Amino acid sequence: MKILVTGADGFIGSHLTEHLVRLGYDVRAFVQYNSFGSWGWLDRCAPDVRGKFEVFAGDIRDPHGVKKAMQGCCWVMHLAALIAIPYSYHSPDTYVDTNIKGTLNIVQAARELGVDKVIHTSTSEVYGTARYVPIDEQHPLQGQSPYSASKIGADQIALSFYNAFDTPVSVIRPFNTYGPRQSARAVIPTVISQIASGQRQIKLGALYPTRDFNYVMDTVRGFVAVAQSDKSIGEVINIGSNFEISIGDTVKLIAEAMGVSVDVTTEQERLRPEKSEVDRLWASNAKALELTGWAPQYGDKEGFRRGLEETAAWFVNPENLASYKTDIYNI
Structure with missing residues (x-):
C-alpha cells in the first residue's frame, strides 16, 4: 500500500x-x-x-x-x-x-x-x-x-x-x-532551546493558559x-493526552528535567491579543479509544515528564541545537 x-x-x-x-x-x-x-x-x-x-x-x-x-x-x-x-x-x-x-x-x-x-x-x-x-x-x-x-x-x-x-x-x-524537531515558535522547544543554549532568564509570553500536550x-x-x-x-x-497543565507549570517541569533553575520574563511581543489567546485546552480522547483503540503512552504527569526528558535530550545535542536561533523571538 x-x-x-x-x-x-x-x-x-x-x-x-x-x-x-x-x-x-x-x-x-x-x-x-x-x-x-x-x-x-x-x-x-x-x-x-x-x-x-x-x-x-x-x-x-x-x-x-x-x-x-x-x-x-x-x-x-x-x-x-x-x-x-x-x-x-x-x-x-x-x-x-x-x-x-x-x-x-x-x-x-x-x-x-x-x-x-x-x-x-x-x-x-x-x-x-x-x-x-x-x-x-x-x-x-x-x-x-x-x-x-x-x-x-x-x-x-x-x-x-x-x-x-x-x-x-x-x-x-x-x-x-x-517533541524532537519541533519549531521554536512553540512553547516547549522555546524553553528547552533557551536552557540548552545556557540561558537561565527565559523569555516567554503568557504563563496562565493551560494546554493538553x-x-x-x-x-x-x-x-x-x-x-x-x-x-x-x-x-x-x-x-490528546487528557492531561491539563499550565504553561507556567510546564516551565517548572522542563527545568526539573534539565536539572536547572530558571526565572521567566514575560515579553510583550510574545503575548497574543487578549481575545485571541486560547486560555484553556484539555482533550477528551474517549472517541479515539472507542473508534480506533488509540490511547496515549505519554499521558498523565509522569508520561509528560518522560516526554519532556526525551525532548530535552534531543535538543541538548549540539548538532540539533545548532538548527535553532535561541537569541530571537521565533514567530
Whole structure:
C-alpha cells in the first residue's frame, strides 16, 4: 500500500514518515519545493529509514502537482499547513491559500482519483478557549486567530467532500504536540532551546493558559490508528493526552528535567491579543479509544515528564541545537 504524506518535511510529518516506513508501508513524502533542494527534517532522518521512501517536491497550493503526487496512492495523510499563530496575524492571506485551498486540492484530487482514505489534520486551536472540559468533538468551534479560522475552514472543506461526494475523509484533531524537531515558535522547544543554549532568564509570553500536550510519537500512532480504522471515516477524532497543565507549570517541569533553575520574563511581543489567546485546552480522547483503540503512552504527569526528558535530550545535542536561533523571538 502506497501512502502519501503531505508536510513530510515538517516536525510531525517527518516522524510520521519514519514510523510508516518502519511499519512496512510504501511512503511517498510530499515536501515543499525550494531552490535549496531541502527536504526539511527528512534530510536528517533516522539511518534505518534513509533511502526507503520516495520524495515528491511540490506545493500544496498547486492542484496539478497535488493530483500528480497522489496518483497511485491508497491513503493520503494531509499534514501540510502553515501553523504559526503570530505569523497569521500579519499574513492571513497565506493561511487561506495554504490551509484552505491546499486542503481543497487534496480532497478534490482524492475524489477524482478514487483514493481509499484521506486523513486530514486539524488542530485543537479550532476549539478556542474551552467552554467546558474535557473538550470533546462536539465542542463549538471558535476562530480566535486567522490560523485557527483557516483550519476551521480546511476541516469543513474536507468534511463537505465526505457529506457531498462520499469521499472517504477522516479528520484527526491533535492537541498540542511536542517533541524532537519541533519549531521554536512553540512553547516547549522555546524553553528547552533557551536552557540548552545556557540561558537561565527565559523569555516567554503568557504563563496562565493551560494546554493538553501530546508527545509526538503518540500523535504519530494516532494517525496510523485513525487510518487503519474503518469507523473513522466521516468522523472528527481528538488525539490528546487528557492531561491539563499550565504553561507556567510546564516551565517548572522542563527545568526539573534539565536539572536547572530558571526565572521567566514575560515579553510583550510574545503575548497574543487578549481575545485571541486560547486560555484553556484539555482533550477528551474517549472517541479515539472507542473508534480506533488509540490511547496515549505519554499521558498523565509522569508520561509528560518522560516526554519532556526525551525532548530535552534531543535538543541538548549540539548538532540539533545548532538548527535553532535561541537569541530571537521565533514567530
